[in-house]
Amino acid sequence: MAMNHIRSLRSIIITKEAVGVVGRRTFAAGGGKAKKGSKGCGASDAPKASTFSEEVKSTTVVGANILKDGIDPKVLPHSECPDWLWHLPDKHPALSELRRKNIETLPYEDLKRFVQLDNRARIKENNSLGANN
Template sequence: MLARRALPVVTLCRLPRGEHHPVSKPTQLFPSIRVLEQAPCAPPSIYYTPCNRAAFASLSTEVATGVNILKNGTDPALKSDEELPAWLWELAQPEKPLTELQRHEFTELQPEEQRRWVKLETRAGIKANNVLKSA
């Protein structure tokens, strides 16, 4: 007698208007999977889907909508620009591209800029090698 292979059990999410999560139709990818039940469930909150459309519709200028990760917590209030630390505005500055870094001597650069220069130079070399190999 041949041993039967156990098939994985999958629970599908049911969404309104026939919309599905990318993972909610496993039978398309794996026809041997049998679906035992279909239960309503919510998608992860990081995706914009019909299940959490209401959360994104309530964006406001007083509260950081969707930032709360605690089960019983609330979204934090937004602060004015004057209340935010000065280092936060440095994060919004774009990093220097390789051409900008190459205008200076390597020894004149800050340690962070030196690491970035090496990283970008390595990346450019890899891309050049890939172009040569593909031609």
């Protein structure tokens, strides 16, 4: 059965003209003019000015609502926010920094991170060695 497909493919002759037609880039008809109500790109796709007032923007987290019937949450003062929120931007130490430290004195979280990063580095090194052969 496979031989029949190969024979039928061999019988197809592709001319240079046919290849040229396939390789050409074509554009949508209409000359680039977007019609009213069309879904195409055009000047109507430009970002629209916000309809929210400055007061609403400063007191609510606009766009944070994920529920259909919900409302956007209000911005809380710093004293009412949880403590973990202020530690989110803290950077984790890099592998080179963890290698310079004494492993026996590392806290559990840093030790766990060191093992993960070290394993990842060894796997990448072994993969690159295998790819070169």
